[in-house]
Amino acid sequence: MTQFLQQLINGLSLGSIYALIALGYTMVYGILKLINFAHGEVFMVGAYTGFYAAGALGVVGFEAHNQAFPLYLALLVLIIAMAAAALLGVTIEFLAYRPVRSAPRLTPLITAIGVSLFLQNAGMLLFSPNPQRYPAILSEVRFEWFGVIVTNIKLTIFAVALCLMLGLHLFVQRTWTGRAMRALSFNIDAARLMGIDTNRVIRSTFAIGSALAAAGGILFGLDQITINPLMGVLTGLKAFVAAVLGGIGSIPGAVVGGLLIGLAEQLTAGYLSPEYRDAITFLILILILLLKPEGLLGVVRVEKV
Amino acid sequence: MRAAVRVAIAGAVLLAIYALRLGVEAAFTEYVQRIILLAGINVILAVGLNLINGTTGQFSIGHAGFMAVGAYGAAFVGVKLAGPVHGALGSGAFSDAIVFNLALLAGALFAGVSGLIVGMPSLRLRGDYLAVVTLGFGEIIRILFNNAAFLGSATGYFGDDPSGLPAYTNFFWVFAWVSAVVVGIHNLTFSQTGRSLTAIREDEIAAEAMATPSTRLKVTAFAISAATAGIAGGLFAHMQAGVRPEDFRFEKSIDMIVMIIVGGLGSISGAILGGIFVAVSLELMRDLQQYRLVLYALLLIVIMIVRPQGLLGTRELHHLLRRKKTAQPATPTESA
Numbered sequence: 001m002t003q004f005l006q007q008l009i010n011g012l013s014l015g016s017i018y019a020l021i022a023l024g025y026t027m028v029y030g031i032l033k034l035i036n037f038a039h040g041e042v043f044m045v046g047a048y049t050g051f052y053a054a055g056a057l058g059v060v061g062f063e064a065h066n067q068a069f070p071l072y073l074a075l076l077v078l079i080i081a082m083a084a085a086a087l088l089g090v091t092i093e094f095l096a097y098r099p100v101r102s103a104p105r106l107t108p109l110i111t112a113i114g115v116s117l118f119l120q121n122a123g124m125l126l127f128s129p130n131p132q133r134y135p136a137i138l139s140e141v142r143f144e145w146f147g148v149i150v151t152n153i154k155l156t157i158f159a160v161a162l163c164l165m166l167g168l169h170l171f172v173q174r175t176w177t178g179r180a181m182r183a184l185s186f187n188i189d190a191a192r193l194m195g196i197d198t199n200r201v202i203r204s205t206f207a208i209g210s211a212l213a214a215a216g217g218i219l220f221g222l223d224q225i226t227i228n229p230l231m232g233v234l235t236g237l238k239a240f241v242a243a244v245l246g247g248i249g250s251i252p253g254a255v256v257g258g259l260l261i262g263l264a265e266q267l268t269a270g271y272l273s274p275e276y277r278d279a280i281t282f283l284i285l286i287l288i289l290l291l292k293p294e295g296l297l298g299v300v301r302v303e304k305v
Numbered sequence: 306m307r308a309a310v311r312v313a314i315a316g317a318v319l320l321a322i323y324a325l326r327l328g329v330e331a332a333f334t335e336y337v338q339r340i341i342l343l344a345g346i347n348v349i350l351a352v353g354l355n356l357i358n359g360t361t362g363q364f365s366i367g368h369a370g371f372m373a374v375g376a377y378g379a380a381f382v383g384v385k386l387a388g389p390v391h392g393a394l395g396s397g398a399f400s401d402a403i404v405f406n407l408a409l410l411a412g413a414l415f416a417g418v419s420g421l422i423v424g425m426p427s428l429r430l431r432g433d434y435l436a437v438v439t440l441g442f443g444e445i446i447r448i449l450f451n452n453a454a455f456l457g458s459a460t461g462y463f464g465d466d467p468s469g470l471p472a473y474t475n476f477f478w479v480f481a482w483v484s485a486v487v488v489g490i491h492n493l494t495f496s497q498t499g500r501s502l503t504a505i506r507e508d509e510i511a512a513e514a515m516a517t518p519s520t521r522l523k524v525t526a527f528a529i530s531a532a533t534a535g536i537a538g539g540l541f542a543h544m545q546a547g548v549r550p551e552d553f554r555f556e557k558s559i560d561m562i563v564m565i566i567v568g569g570l571g572s573i574s575g576a577i578l579g580g581i582f583v584a585v586s587l588e589l590m591r592d593l594q595q596y597r598l599v600l601y602a603l604l605l606i607v608i609m610i611v612r613p614q615g616l617l618g619t620r621e622l623h624h625l626l627r628r629k630k631t632a633q634p635a636t637p638t639e640s641a
Contacts, residue, residue: 035433099610107613109364109433110566114605117559121598233555237441244437275452282441289426289434 002147007270008263013154013223015262016161020216021239022246022254023168024089024209030185030249031205032101037112038092039213040236041119042085046214047134047227048127050081054135074137078160081218082211089210090203098199116232123229131228134221157219164215165255168208172251177204185249234278238265241285247298256296318484326476338476340588342544345479346537347580349486351564352573353533356490358562359571359619360499361526362506363428364436367443368534369557371416374446375535376542376553377456379412383543384464387471405473409482409539416535417528419446424527429520435527443558450550461549469546479540486533491573493529502526506571556598560587563601566608569615574622579615 021043028036054077059069096115100107141152172178180201183191192198220235221227242261246253261281269277288295329338354368386404394400419442427438456462463469493499504512505519513519542548564583568575590597608615617625 035437037436096606096610100613103609103613105433106362106364106570107609109436110562111606111609113366113436113559113562114602114609117598118602118606121595121602125595125599234444237437237444240437241441244434275448278448279445282445285438285441286426289430289438293430293434 003270005146005148007266009148009150009154011263011266012259013157013262014266015242015259016158017216017219017223017258018235018239018242018261019255019258020161020164020212020219021236022242022258023165023251024213025240026243026246026248026251026254027181027205027209029243031181031188031202032097032108033105034097034108034112035240036209037109037236038096038115038119039209040232040239041116041123042089042092042210042232043213043217043220043236043239044123044227044229044232045088045119045217046081046085046210047217047221047231048123048229049084049214050077050137050218050221051132051134051227053077053080054137059135059137068139069135069137077137078215078218081214085210085214085217086207089206089213093203093206120230120233127229129229131226133226134224137218138222153222157223160215160219164212168212168251171208177201181205238278238281241281241288244295245284245288247295250295250297250299253295253297319481322480322484323477325480329476339544340584342474342476342479342540343587344581344584345476345483346540346544347560347564347584348483348577349533349537349540349580350561351568351576351580351583352487352490353530353537354561355565355568355571355573355576356494356502356533357523357527357530359565359569359576360494360506361502361523363523363527364433365439365527365530366436366562367439367441367555367558368531368561369553369555370439370443370446371420371531371534372538372541372557373450373548373550373553374419375412375416375532375538376548377412377450377462377538378415378535379408379539380462380464380470380542380548381456382411383408383470383473383539384466401471401473402478405478405543408473408543409536412539412542413532413535416538417532420528420531421524423531424524428523428527439558440555443553443555447550447553457547459550461547461552463547470543470548472543472545474540474543482536482540486536487573487577490529490533494573498522503571559598559601563605566605566615569617569619571619572615572617572621575615575617575620578617578622 021039024039024042025036028034028039054069057073057077059073092115096111097108100111138153138156143150143152172181180191180196181204183194183196184198184201184205188198191201216239217227220231238261239258242257243254244257245260246255246257261284264280264284265277268280329341333341350368350372354365357363357365383404386407390400390404390407394403423438423442424435427434450456451459464471494502501512501517501522504515504517505523509519538553541552560583564579565576566579567582568577568579587597590600593600
């Protein structure tokens with residue numbers, strides 16, 4: 001029982017990171033029907049921006065003096081990384097996706113694969129291919145509740161992810177841009193006819209999705225201790241599966257899917273074998289495509305000519 | 306009568322390849338010969354991948370996974386068959402050839418079956434799910450081979466003999482298989498089934514309205530494509546002492562995509578040119594190893610923005626040379 005609770009806590013914190021990344025996939029897919037393969041790499045760049053920002057703010061100095069890195073600086077690191085990733089996402093959209101937006105479906109897909117590959121390899125050249133230890137912008141405190149070990153890092157991951165997801169929910173439901181996003185995902189041509197500047201709304205979608213991925217990247221670095229330039233490949237794939245599991249295009253679906261994938265992965269690692277923790281995601285994807293391709297919270301769309 | 310003509314042509318082609326082999330082995334260094342063999346293997350990969358990505362318009366980005374299945378399958382079956390076949394037929398070039406080709410077919414069968422398993426759930430749906438599923442498959446299959454103790458885990462499979470796998474692969478076998486795959490895929494592409502595949506690419510709903518069984522055809526094309534990648538894998542495996550999981554990383558899948566996109570999605574001659582291009586450019590860029598993938602990535606993006614149909618588009622070289630008014634696979638009247 002204790003072990004189960006332990007895996008549950010680990011799974012939920014990992015799952016909330018997947019959920020943050022999955023939101024970006026689902027938002028872009030909802031509007032452009034494009035699998036943004038580069039999203040995993042935006043997550044990676046976000047993590048590295050946090051890494052360098054923390055370095056510039058002197059996190060190592062604090063460690064050396066046995067002092068905790070102040071919380072406001074940790075927040076600053078988060079904001080810098082989110083802003084940088086948002087900028088990157090908007091740039092990718094402008095340079096690579098916009099020119100091919102009206103082309104046949106395969107063209108943007110290949111472009112997205114190209115961007116993803118470019119960022120992975122540019123990352124290896126810029127950041128070195130070796131894994132880097134993530135700076136301790138939060139110093140770890142352990143609690144023990146009923147034999148279950150909980151760290152403040154796991155709690156922070158959960159809290160930060162929850163705040164961001166609530167913020168996104170309010171944004172999409174309550175603001176003008178959020179309503180425009182929903183309109184675009186419903187029918188992009190009709191939205192344009194209603195006088196919505198579709199380019200601007202698509203740009204904000206990329207900015208928000210990328211910022212959330214960057215937050216996920218920093219939380220991932222805190223959780224997994226090391227980062228490397230290829231971290232976005234498998235994590236991005238898992239987050240995409242989370243989006244499909246929840247129902248691609250659905251924002252609550254991405255959150256549910258992310259948490260479920262995180263749980264499934266941790267439980268597999270804990271009870272079966274750590275070697276199969278990556279394979280379980282793939283199995284889930286195959287099963288969901290076979291049994292309920294619209295996802296848990298997705299809507300069945302009738303194909304019209 | 307026509308069958309006899311075909312057998313005669315096939316025999317002549319094989320003889321020509323055999324004669325070429327003698328010439329190539331006399332004229333070129335080992336190094337150049339290796340590049341020629343790799344180019345041949347690339348052509349098989351590219352023509353096979355083009356069937357699903359180009360002609361059918363369903364995008365696979367994990368074909369290295371099927372190549373891996375074929376490589377491991379062929380290596381394993383080859384090692385296990387060698388004993389009994391040599392016992393029955395004696396050891397020599399003839400029994401080696403039998404073992405090798407049976408092993409390649411076994412590798413193709415394994416790869417084709419894994420193609421069916423991967424394709425059936427993901428090709429039922431419209432959309433880009435195949436891309437994600439194949440990406441996942443390529444990663445997972447490598448993890449499985451990394452952990453499969455009877456296939457040597459991470460060090461790779463080198464057979465039971467300490468000197469490694471037998472070096473069956475040579476110019477003759479590579480290009481005999483290249484001819485078989487190219488002719489086979491060409492005939493399929495320009496058959497009625499091939500036209501149905503093109504119809505699915507152009508407009509799946511319209512194709513279904515014309516009673517085209519789109520799911521069945523997509524899955525079949527995908528399995529054939531996976532099987533050809535398996536043949537290429539088997540040939541690749543017997544070029545070196547063993548097969549290792551890291552030979553089939555994601556980069557390998559990207560190499561294949563570059564082959565078919567440079568040449569033109571949907572064009573068989575384009576895929577052939579693309580396969581050769583990648584084999585040669587890999588050698589030329591050997592010193593720039595760390596920049597290679599950055600350049601490939603930029604190449605992909607730029608081609609997609611500037612000329613998304615690739616060098617040849619869906620045209621075939623021999624159609625251009627014949628100077629008919631641009632014959633496309635969509636209307637292959639003369640080759641039916």
